[in-house]
Amino acid sequence: MAAIIVGGGYSGLLAARTLLADSRFSGEIYLLEHSHTWGGLLGSTEHKEGGIFDHGFHVLQDTEISFLNKIMRSVLPDSAWLVKRGTEQEIRGLFAQGALQSSSPYCDLRSFTSTVQAAARADFYHNISQQSRKEFVGKLAVPPSAYAYLQQRFGEYIAKNILQAPLSKLFGKEASALHPYCCRLLPLDRIGLFSNAEITSLPLAYQAYVLATSETGLPPAHLAATRDRYYPHRYGMKFMIEAMLGQFPSQRVKLLSNTRVTQIHQHPSRGVDAIELAQPGHKTMLTNVDLLIWTGGIAPLARLLKVEAAQQFELEQGPRTTIVNLLFDRPDTLQGLCYAYCYEEDFTSFRLCSPANLCPDAVRRGLYPFTVETIQGVSAAQPTSPAALIKQVVAEAKQLGALHPSSQLRWAEVLPLGTGYPLPSLENIEAICQLRREVEALELSNLLMVGAMARDNLFFQNDVFTHCYQQVDNFMSFTKGRS
Ligand SMILES: Cc1cc2nc3c(=O)[nH]c(=O)nc-3n(C[C@H](O)[C@H](O)[C@H](O)COP(=O)(O)OP(=O)(O)OC[C@H]3O[C@@H](n4cnc5c(N)ncnc54)[C@H](O)[C@@H]3O)c2cc1C
Secondary structure (H helix, E strand, O other): OEEEEEOOEHHHHHHHHHHHOOOOOOOEEEEEOOOOOOEHHHOEEEEOOOEEEEOOOOOEEOOOOHHHHHHHHOOOOHHHEEEEOHHHHOOEEEEEOOEEEOOOOOEEHHHOOHHHHHHHHHHHHHHHHHHHHHHHOOOOOOOOOHHHHHHHHHOHHHHHHHHHHHHHHHHOOOHHHEOOOHHHHOOOOOEEOOOHHHHHHOOHHHHOOEOOOHHHOOOHHHOOOOOOEEEEOOOOHHHHHHHHHHHOOOOOEEEEOOOEEEEEEEEOOOEEEEEEEEEOOEEEEEOOOOEEEEOOOHHHHHHHOOOHHHHOOOOOOOOEEEEEEEEEOOOOOOOOOOEEEEOOOOOOEEEEEOHHHHOHHHOEOOEEEEEEEEEEOOOOOOOOOHHHHHHHHHHHHHHHOOOOOOOOEEEEEEEEOOOOOOOOEHHHHHHHHHHHHHHHHOOOOOEEEOOOOOOOOOOOHHHHHHHHHHHHHHHHHHHHOOO
């Protein structure tokens, strides 16, 4: 049996690892990647002077499937992982209205003015009564957009005046044109607004909408995720990716980088039958394909399968993420947070990350790394040169209090990310789902679509990896039976 996996990001590597861990699979694997590097969005870069930086903030998380957890964790020995459990995981915060909120990644309105708080509360309670009535008569609709989601959860005032701005900042679009999932991505699905007593007096369903910080006296478990997060002790996702690649037995896994799929041939009964590959200078045909696992996005797959709607189709591009990696002579002042979002509308910074707060090994030669994820193309006042962008993000970090005023910058680089997530606009998501349905209608029994949006509401890294594992496992069970 021969399996072809398209895409050398974490999903592709995980699919290969899952096949290798399955005693029912004994064939060869061709792992194809169209760039010259492996790891996809979980990449890192290495510089002679600056050292290693991940492309923004990344951490892995346990899933609900213990065998999958074993596959993911067994890349490194147990002692090589830094494991964050329970309340230790609350490693995220945010800057809003000039202050750092360090107790949670959700927006806490209790640091806003009393006028804002009063208006937000009044509208929140009004909304609850409206919602309860609609729920009672069975008329509570699934929110059609991110804005509708926020409005349904928190009321008009909070949606309009507080939470829609960070969404527009990140995605460069009105919240009414974005998919509701964006609200979980940031995350905006809870808010801080009430005291402990007020929270416990809310109807039970609405207690999940609001935040209880340690200040309110509720146990920290109210906030903490139940599954462990983990990151290698040695800083740099690249080492984990290299470890995965190094563990593939070379006689069974053929690693083909700089390789593009140029044609997919279908057979009426066999499904995907052959694949044409283009590498610099030559083309090859892989025949007798038993399994094709596609992690490279639905639209390019649909195009190769000659789905008509895909031929003219272009996804709307979102604003580009540009990473600014910095080294300072002293630690940041993010109060131990691994990262903090920046909701300030006029700031070009979107997420300020402290690699050393996640992984102490990130400190190099006595210098402290600091990474700012910026969103390009949203604000008109954005700097146009790398040097100006560096100057601006350093000034913003100091103004926010994320860096000490006398921190000295020792090294910096600007890294525009070439690949990114598809813009989660309603239009894009609808179009991708439509293309996926058309690919499914071809009934190619040996084609597995995995990766973001390979099924409805599949966006989050952990869900993507779980789905990837399940697809491969189900396929093997179906073709070879349970062992
Ligand atoms: C800065 C940043 C922050 C993030 N933060 C979060 C977060 O907080 N929470 C979260 O859930 N997720 C987050 N993510 C997303 C997360 O990194 C991804 O969900 C995950 O890495 C996806 O892995 P993947 O392998 O499915 O896709 P990718 O990493 O995109 O890998 C796909 C690979 O396929 C290759 N490829 C594409 N098309 C082809 C083709 N035709 N032929 C050959 N190869 C092809 C690409 O080059 C790429 O290497 C973040 C991403 C970034 C960049």
